[in-house]
Each structure stands twice: as C-alpha cells, then as structure tokens.
Amino acid sequence: MRTAAVIRNTFRQAVRDRVLYVLFFFGILTIGSGAVIGPLSLGEAPKISKDLALAAISIFGVLTAILIGTRLVYEEIEKKTVYLIVPKPIKRWQFLLGKYLGLMCVLALILLAMTVVLVLYVYLSEGKFQFCLLQAVLLTFFELAVVTAVATFFSTFATPVGSGIFTFAVFFVGHVTRDLRALGEISDSVAVKLFASFAYYVLPNLSNFNIRGEVVHGVSVPWSQLVYAMSYGLMYAVILLVASVLAFQRRDF
Amino acid sequence: MSRDTLKKILTGVFICATACGVFLTQSSLDRARAPREAIVRELMYFPSGRFMSAVTVGYDNLAADLVWLRAIQYYGEHRLTDLKFEYLGHIFDILTTLDSRFINAYTFGSLLLADDADEPDRALALLDKGMRNNPHDWRIPFIKGFIYYVFLRDFYRAGRYFRISSGIEGAPDMAARFASFAFQKGGDRVTAINLWSELYDRSNNELEKLTALRSIKELLMEILEEKVAEFSERFGRSPDRLEELVEAGFVQRLPVAPDGDHFVYNAPKKRVEPASGPLKVED
Numbered sequence: 001m002r003t004a005a006v007i008r009n010t011f012r013q014a015v016r017d018r019v020l021y022v023l024f025f026f027g028i029l030t031i032g033s034g035a036v037i038g039p040l041s042l043g044e045a046p047k048i049s050k051d052l053a054l055a056a057i058s059i060f061g062v063l064t065a066i067l068i069g070t071r072l073v074y075e076e077i078e079k080k081t082v083y084l085i086v087p088k089p090i091k092r093w094q095f096l097l098g099k100y101l102g103l104m105c106v107l108a109l110i111l112l113a114m115t116v117v118l119v120l121y122v123y124l125s126e127g128k129f130q131f132c133l134l135q136a137v138l139l140t141f142f143e144l145a146v147v148t149a150v151a152t153f154f155s156t157f158a159t160p161v162g163s164g165i166f167t168f169a170v171f172f173v174g175h176v177t178r179d180l181r182a183l184g185e186i187s188d189s190v191a192v193k194l195f196a197s198f199a200y201y202v203l204p205n206l207s208n209f210n211i212r213g214e215v216v217h218g219v220s221v222p223w224s225q226l227v228y229a230m231s232y233g234l235m236y237a238v239i240l241l242v243a244s245v246l247a248f249q250r251r252d253f
Numbered sequence: 254m255s256r257d258t259l260k261k262i263l264t265g266v267f268i269c270a271t272a273c274g275v276f277l278t279q280s281s282l283d284r285a286r287a288p289r290e291a292i293v294r295e296l297m298y299f300p301s302g303r304f305m306s307a308v309t310v311g312y313d314n315l316a317a318d319l320v321w322l323r324a325i326q327y328y329g330e331h332r333l334t335d336l337k338f339e340y341l342g343h344i345f346d347i348l349t350t351l352d353s354r355f356i357n358a359y360t361f362g363s364l365l366l367a368d369d370a371d372e373p374d375r376a377l378a379l380l381d382k383g384m385r386n387n388p389h390d391w392r393i394p395f396i397k398g399f400i401y402y403v404f405l406r407d408f409y410r411a412g413r414y415f416r417i418s419s420g421i422e423g424a425p426d427m428a429a430r431f432a433s434f435a436f437q438k439g440g441d442r443v444t445a446i447n448l449w450s451e452l453y454d455r456s457n458n459e460l461e462k463l464t465a466l467r468s469i470k471e472l473l474m475e476i477l478e479e480k481v482a483e484f485s486e487r488f489g490r491s492p493d494r495l496e497e498l499v500e501a502g503f504v505q506r507l508p509v510a511p512d513g514d515h516f517v518y519n520a521p522k523k524r525v526e527p528a529s530g531p532l533k534v535e536d
Contacts, residue, residue: 044357
C-alpha cells in the first residue's frame with residue numbers, strides 16, 4: 001500500500017512534466033513522418049515506415065526514461081521533500097521501488113499510445129494487422145525497464161546531468177557488448193579477452209531486446225527467445241534496483 | 254512628417270536592409286560551402302558497414318533506410334550527370350551489412366551494379382552475400398541467374414542459379430521455366446525479354462521498372478531491326494512502315510512494350526524507334 005502511494009504520486013508527478021509531452025509529440029510526429037518519406041523510397045515505404053515507427057518508440061522511450069529517471073530521486077533530495085517522507089512509516093526500498101514503478105507506469109502508457117498509432121498506421125496503409133510488431137514493442141518495454149533501473153541507480157548518488165551522461169553511456173555500451181566480446185575473441189592479449197568477457201556479462205546486453213529487424217522483415221521470433229530476453233531484463237533490473245537501494249540507504253538524511 | 258512616422262520608416266528600412274544582408278550572406282555561404290559539401294556527401298559513404306553497425310546503437314535498420322534513401326539520391330544524381338557510379342558497390346555493401354535481410358537492396362543494387370556501373374563481378378559478390386545471409390529467399394539466386402544470362406551471357410551458370418532459385422520454397426514456376434530455357438536456348442533474346450518482363454511485372458521499385466522497360470525496348474528494337482534487314486534483302490528496299498513486316502510474314506504481329514508503347518520505323522535514319530520517341534539516357 002505504501003509503495004502504491006509512491007507509485008501513484010510518481011505517476012502524477014511525471015505526467016505533469018512538460019518534457020514528457022514534448023517527447024511524446026515528437027514520437028508521434030516521427031511515426032507520422034513515414035508517410036512523407038515513403039513516396040521517396042522506391043517501393044520500400046512499408047518497411048521504412050515500420051522501421052521509423054519502431055525506432056521512434058524506442059528512442060523517445062529511452063529519452064523519457066533518461067530525462068525523467070535521472071531526476072527521480074535527485075529532485076526529492078534537492079527540493080528537500082525527501083525529509084518529509086523519511087520520517088513516515090515507509091522503508092527506503094519501498095520509496096525507491098515506488099519511484100521506479102511509477103515511472104515504468106508512465107513509460108507503459110507512452111508506449112501503449114505510440115503503439116496504437118503504429119498499429120493504426122500500419123493497418124490503414126497495408127490493410128492488415130501485424131502481431132509481430134507488438135513483440136518488438138514488448139521487448140522495447142523491457143529494455144526501458146533496464147534503462148530506467150540504470151537511471152534510478154545513478155540518480156541515487158549523482159546529479160541529473162551526471163546521471164544522464166552515465167545512463168546514456170551504459171545505453172551505448174549496452175548495444176555494443178557483442179562487438180566488445182567479438183573484439184576480445186580475436187585479440188591475442190589475455191587482458192583484453194578477460195576485459196571483453198567481463199564487460200559482456202556485467203554490462204546490460206541491450207541488443208537482447210532488439211528484434212526490430214526481424215519483425216519488420218516478417219521473420220518469426222520464437223517465444224522462447226522473448227521469454228529469455230524478458231527474464232534477463234527483469235533480473236538485471238532487480239539487481240540494479242537492489243544496488244540502488246543499497247546506495248540510497250547509505251545516504252544520510 | 255512626425256517624428257514617430259520617421260522612426261517607423263527608419264525601423265522598416267533597417268529591418269529590410271538587415272534581411273537583405275542575411276540573404277546575401279547566406280547566399281555567399283552556400284556558394285562557398287557547395288564544393289566542400291559535395292565532397293562531404295560523397296565521403297558519407299566511406300565508413301564501413303561494421304563501423305556503422307556499431308555506432309547506430311541498435312537502430313541499424315533505421316540507418317539502413319537512410320542509406321537506401323541516399324543510395325537512390327546518389328544513383329539519380331550520377332545517372333543524370335557523369336554516369337560514374339564509383340561508390341555504388343560500397344553503398345550497397347554498407348546497406349546490406351546494416352540490414353542483412355533487405356532483399357531489395359541485394360537485387361536492385363546488383364542490377365544497378367551490373368547494368369549502370371558495369372561492374373557485374375561486384376553485383377555477383379553482393380548477391381553472394383545476400384545468399385549467405387538469406388539462404389531461404391528465392392529472389393537472390395534468381396537475380397544471379399538473371400545477371401549471368403543477360404549481362405555475362407554465361408547461360409550454363411544462369412541455368413544453374415535459376416534451378417537453385419526454383420528449388421527454394423515460395424519460388425514461382427517461372428524460375429524452373431527459365432532454368433530450362435537457359436540450358437536449352439542460351440542467348441535467346443526472347444528469353445531475355447521474358448526475364449526483363451518478369452522483373453518489370455514483379456517489381457514495385459520505379460527505377461527497377463524503368464531499367465527493365467528500357468532493356469525490353471532495346472531488345473525489341475534489335476529484333477525488329479533484324480527483321481527490317483531481312484525485308485530489305487528480300488525486296489531490295491526498306492519498309493516504309495513496320496506493318497509491312499507483318500504483311501510480308503516476317504513477324505506475326507508487332508510487339509508492344511509493357512508500358513503500351515508501340516514501335517515505328519524511322520525511314521530517313523533507317524532505324525526502329527519507340528513511338529514515344531528515341532530512348533534517352535534518363536530512361
């Protein structure tokens with residue numbers, strides 16, 4: 001119940017944020033821009049529109065997670081509202097979990113709205129509904145769960161700018177960990193091999209959540225792969241949230 | 254004139270003068286930057302596909318779409334100017350590294366490479382990459398057979414690739430038909446016309462359709478000119494109209510291009526031309 005109260009409060013706080021509306025507006029605009037680019041693409045309009053829409057959902061979701069997630073805890077400390085919460089009968093982990101889940105609810109709402117636009121757009125332009133597009137959006141949601149957990153972790157001890165930079169760096173590296181491992185495999189140096197393996201398993205492997213290429217080309221993705229990716233995302237987010245709680249508990253309020 | 258009116262006029266003049274200054278400065282900047290920007294545009298194709306794939310942080314399909322749009326632009330620019338397609342192979346290599354399932358990039362890219370860029374070896378290499386990445390797609394070996402048949406005149410290999418294509422699930426009957434044509438009637442222009450016609454009918458890419466249409470018209474004109482030569486040899490004069498070829502029994506009927514265009518005989522120039530006018534470079 002206490003966590004639910006924090007979730008509700010965080011949700012209300014986030015939906016009042018103007019940044020959210022700006023990002024949402026640009027997300028919808030990008031999805032719609034497929035209609036303009038399509039005629040220039042020599043018969044590739046359906047592919048390009050879907051690529052653009054799925055990328056827009058992911059990019060604007062990640063931006064929302066970073067821009068709002070990095071301010072989650074910091075603003076409570078900066079505005080000193082955390083001092084009003086700490087004496088209340090709520091544990092710190094409940095507070096942090098509530099903040100995280102509140103933002104995830106906002107992200108779910110944004111993704112849902114953009115997905116409705118995407119599905120309608122595809123249905124109107126192609127006359128059919130493509131279920132596999134929803135699989136890509138589902139995994140994007142789990143990717144956002146990890147990115148938001150990273151942002152929450154950094155926001156417990158760093159400023160929003162610092163957290164934003166760190167989270168973006170993790171997002172970038174998270175997409176090249178496979179290349180890092182491949183680099184390690186071809187390297188003669190044992191140190192490089194070890195570092196590459198360490199980075200591959202320790203950093204979040206965000207390419208696990210990217211099946212946009214497959215679904216756009218109509219390649220079926222087995223449910224087992226989706227379940228593995230979702231489980232990976234869930235576990236990684238839990239680890240980061242535990243680390244965030246530990247960092248948050250060390251802070252002196 | 255009151256002081257206020259004078260102030261308003263002066264402000265208006267100042268704004269107009271400054272706006273002119275902005276326009277002139279921008280024009281000068283555009284002129285100064287144009288040559289360098291042209292080089293930058295060309296250099297944009299230099300990074301390798303693997304590098305691009307790493308820096309696109311998971312949005313490689315979107316990056317491939319952007320490269321596809323740039324590829325069309327690049328092709329269009331050079332097709333209308335110098336007819337040099339130096340980076341075309343490299344662009345399609347990047348494109349297919351970013352999105353290895355982009356079948357039209359392999360098929361359309363290889364046709365442009367074989368036809369416009371006159372680089373059939375590069376076209377075949379692109380198709381080999383496509384076959385490695387998409388072994389279950391019949392279109393790639395089919396286009397490989399097409400290139401062997403139409404551009405390289407290697408009918409045995411053409412037949413082999415048509416046969417490979419016909420064995421893949423989803424391949425239409427025409428793949429097996431072309432395989433037997435290639436093995437039996439290598440070099441037959443009618444088969445080449447049929448091949449181009451299949452491409453014309455199936456493609457939803459306007460440039461590909463134009464290329465196919467141009468080739469079909471060229472082949473039909475070649476056949477008709479041969480018939481005109483036979484007519485001249487028998488009657489000791491050139492025909493005034495192509496209909497005379499039908500009347501004399503050289504052809505059963507006059508061919509019509511897929512776009513509905515007919516052919517006429519240009520007697521003074523002694524050549525067959527499409528009724529819509531001679532083929533131009535941009536066709």
